[in-house]
Amino acid sequence: MPSQLSPGLEKREDLAHLVRTEDRVLMPMLLERSQAVRALWDLSKDQKNRDVLTLLLTDPWGSAVGDFAPSDLGAEGLFRTRVTQLIGELIMPRRPDEPRARIELRDAFAPTDQLENLRLRLGEIPNIAQARLRMNNQVRLVPQRPESYLLTDFAIEVNTPFAADVSKVAVECGFQLREDQLLIKREGVRSALLRLVQKHGPDGQPKPDFAMCFQLQDRETIHLLEVSKQAAELEDGRIDGVGFAARGVVPQAHSLKIYLMHPSDLRLACRENGDHPLFNDLRNGNFDFLLPNTGIESFREEFPDLLRG
């Protein structure tokens, strides 16, 4: 499907032709990422009355928007780079100065029209484009209930000022907010994890320079990242966890999954494996910092790229 042009842009035949020509670059890049992504071009003027072409990318889970000068569209290398950045933003919103909120919804069977209604109602929230909304869920079709989808791990991430409105819309559309406490917030969990990571080093294991939990929405498994200069350096760009039964180590959790990484490997993984939930969580504040006691600032200094987004 070609990109769509706004009525204002359609009227400017020279620019409309330019945009349509760029579809040969744009559409293959988008389709490589997702069959569901849509592209909409609009035309406006900047303060100096110059033409500005705005590209809006949307898919069912998020959106990204970027401005282009008409000359940007003729330069294929530059255009490709900008589109790549936008696709990255579509995958994971990245604005460090915008605190994010995660609204979790209970697993539910939802017919198509209920989902569509949710999307429509979310779209009616004033200035929703500024919310940088992103929906996460896993959709399954259950043969016994063909009229509905089973939605699990359903969450909507938005910029914090929009959290109340989005929650309200979700409830009004028949979804229920998930209110059971995060594992990390439950009694004794955080202190047990602190005891565990503080023991490493003195007991001959790689001493963690940084330790944090991510994937906080997981109510069964604690995902614990330990970054240590003493860890074996793999240079493979992967983030692999090793899972344990949590019994006797972390109360209330079913499993404990430890991701031990050398700092260099963490940087490399961010470059090569940027879709991993760890980096999405870091950018969206969905983590709980354990070590060092000096707090997140020391981590930010060591890994400015990871939190900058």
Place this chain on the structure above:
Amino acid sequence: MLWEKHKELAIALRNQGLADCLAARFALRPVELTIFGQPVTFAHLVVSKSQQSVEKLTKGFLLWQSQSFDPTKGHAPFTELIDDQPQNQRRTLARLMQTLNLANRSIVRELKWLESLAPTPPSIAADQRGSLQSLEIIQENTEYPFWSASQESVVSPAQGITLLGHGVRAFKALRTYMAVLSKSDPADYCSEIGEFLEDNPMSTEISEWPP
């Protein structure tokens, strides 16, 4: 050397490791057998199959991640660190052991104990190779006769390896390792180990199996 379709090969290795696990569990049972009047058990079989299961699961784990890993070399990856493998495999295994130790230090220790029971030729200094060798240098293992210090004689594995002393401990080490792998990454390789454990409850009680 690079392996064609290394992930398929890794899965086949993993599944053979799971078959070894079933064989080990099958052998963890009471039997009334004798050889020349000496009672024997299947304990050496439990231990050797447990060790082979760990070996194959680990080699599959490494091969899944890198097609340059050579699973035909060495039989005791946790002990030998597969010295003749490329550096990245040694590092992968080193980090796996480091991570295993973070939450449960006994796992690696038990796996190394299990590997110590794999048959290995006695170590003889080069200048001693033509000399008469004492039987005491033959280490305890699951396949060949070995020197038992307590009995001060050569014994066969069937006599010296016991179900309660070795078999249960070996099978527990395997079961713990499988439980860890089943919750680990990469999920495409590891998660089916969890399904295997759900389908086949792995009690260490010495009993007929399947129940």
